[in-house]
Amino acid sequence: xxxxxxxxxxxxxxxxxxxxxxxxxxxxxxxxxxxxxxxxxxxxxxxxxxxxxxxxxxxxxxxxxxxxxxxxxxxxxxxxxxxxxxxxxxxxxxxxxxxxxxxxxxxxxxxxxxxxxxxxxxxxxxxxxxxxxxxxxxxxxxxxxxxxxxxxxxxxxxxxxxxxxxxxxxxxxxxxxxxxxxxxxxxxxxxx
Numbered sequence: 001x002x003x004x005x006x007x008x009x010x011x012x013x014x015x016x017x018x019x020x021x022x023x024x025x026x027x028x029x030x031x032x033x034x035x036x037x038x039x040x041x042x043x044x045x046x047x048x049x050x051x052x053x054x055x056x057x058x059x060x061x062x063x064x065x066x067x068x069x070x071x072x073x074x075x076x077x078x079x080x081x082x083x084x085x086x087x088x089x090x091x092x093x094x095x096x097x098x099x100x101x102x103x104x105x106x107x108x109x110x111x112x113x114x115x116x117x118x119x120x121x122x123x124x125x126x127x128x129x130x131x132x133x134x135x136x137x138x139x140x141x142x143x144x145x146x147x148x149x150x151x152x153x154x155x156x157x158x159x160x161x162x163x164x165x166x167x168x169x170x171x172x173x174x175x176x177x178x179x180x181x182x183x184x185x186x187x188x189x190x191x192x
Contacts, residue, residue, distance in 0.1 A: 001025050003059075003078055010079060010097050010131045015120075018127025026076070026097065026129075033057065033077040041071035058082070079116075083138070088112075098131030098150050106136055109144035109162065116150045137172065157187060 006025045009016065016022050036057045045053065050068050055061045057077040068088040074080070079096045083104035091111040094100055098116025102108075120128040132151035136142070140154050143162035154160065154170045161177030161184065170176050173187040 003029055007079055011099055011133075013098075013131060016097075016129045016131070018125075018129070023127075023129075029078060030075045033074050036077065037071075037073055041073075045070070062086075089144070097129070099133035101133065101135045103136055103138035103140065103156070105139040107141045109142055109146065111145045112142050113147040115147065118150055157189065159187065 001021050003025060006022055006029065009022055016026060036053060040050065040053045040057070047067060050070065051062055051064070051066055054066070054068060054072070057074065058080045059078045062082050063084040065085045066082060069090045071091060072088065073093045074096055076095070076097045079099045080094060081101045083102055083106065085105045086102055088108045089110045092108060093113045095115045095117055100114055100116060114134050116131055116134055118130045118132070119126050120130065130150070134148050134150065135153040137154055137156035137158065139157050140160070142148070142160040143164070145162055146160045146164045146166065148154070148160070148166040152166050152169055154166070155172030155174070157173040158170045159175040160166055160170070160181065161175060164177045164181040165179040166176065167180045170181070171183070173189055175184045175187060176182060177184050
């Protein structure tokens with residue numbers, strides 16, 4: 001088994017049993033991610049070097065319009081897809097085993113947490129992990145210190161207020177905030 005088997009399993013939403021062969025592949029992927037994030041976070045890198053290191057981390061090239069201010073943390077990296085004109089600010093944590101898809105024009109604020117895995121509720125099976133993707137639409141702005149949990153889709157143009165905990169899907173063109181996040185208001189879009 002290798003990383004491709006693991007990603008296929010995770011992207012089907014299947015449970016990873018603690019101690020299984022797939023779990024070991026997940027641990028190995030985490031070790032690679034720790035090495036790459038240590039390099040990314042350990043010293044100054046030019047914007048081009050950041051793009052190159054992030055591309056290595058996620059296993060695919062990012063667009064020249066991608067920008068990020070390290071430090072950045074992930075315990076996998078290989079299940080992140082990033083669109084064009086994406087900016088990720090400092091201190092973000094992406095637990096991406098369940099899959100993270102980031103659309104075009106997305107702004108992600110300081111210390112945002114995206115978490116795509118849950119452990120089993122049953123204490124006897126607590127080491128089992130349940131993946132579910134996070135999908136972020138185009139032109140979304142996620143404010144500082146927000147948390148988005150597994151299985152959430154955020155619609156195009158939405159704004160996630162600073163400190164929000166997003167536990168349910170967010171429609172397009174709304175502002176959500178609070179714990180748990182609720183719709184605060186609709187965003188009127190211009191017809192240009």
